């Protein structure tokens with residue numbers, strides 16, 4: 001069984017989440033996680049998915065407030081060993097519920113090209129053209145909450 005958890009910024013779980021995100025999202029692209037990233041994340045909502053059997057963190061994401069109506073989804077990552085088992089979908093559903101409870105009406109993510117179909121599968125649609133950011137190609141994927 002797995003469960004979704006809220007993760008406190010600066011906690012041991014947060015360190016685990018940073019490590020997981022590094023392995024899944026940054027390391028394969030030769031990117032580093034800088035300490036300056038941490039400060040930006042202080043006011044974000046951090047969400048994780050935990051395997052109950054061994055208490056292992058198997059996925060995570062962040063929500064960043066943009067304005068009163070809009071929240072941005074960031075760094076959605078599932079441990080490579082656990083991908084395609086429904087964890088990504090379940091985490092985003094949980095994040096949408098948390099965002100609705102906080103009064104947000106719209107969610108978006110700048111998705112890597114390789115993940116666009118995942119976001120389409122879970123109800124997001126593309127807004128605008130694909131674009132480049134720091135040498136990577138993204139599409140803005142949006143969903144009403």
Ligand SMILES: CC(C)(COP(=O)(O)OP(=O)(O)OC[C@H]1O[C@@H](n2cnc3c(N)ncnc32)[C@H](O)[C@@H]1OP(=O)(O)O)[C@@H](O)C(=O)NCCC(=O)NCCS
Nearest residue numbers: 076077078083084085086087088089111112115117118121
């Ligand atoms: C992309 C990612 C978050 C998806 O999480 P996941 O747990 O593997 O996905 P799920 O099992 O919940 O998949 C939900 C649906 O999307 C599909 N899907 C998942 N990843 C997909 C992909 N990369 N391309 C196309 N379809 C995908 C699944 O087949 C499933 O479809 P179904 O409902 O018809 O069975 C995860 O694979 C991951 O961490 N990938 C590497 C990092 C990354 O690219 N993150 C996104 C950054 S924007």
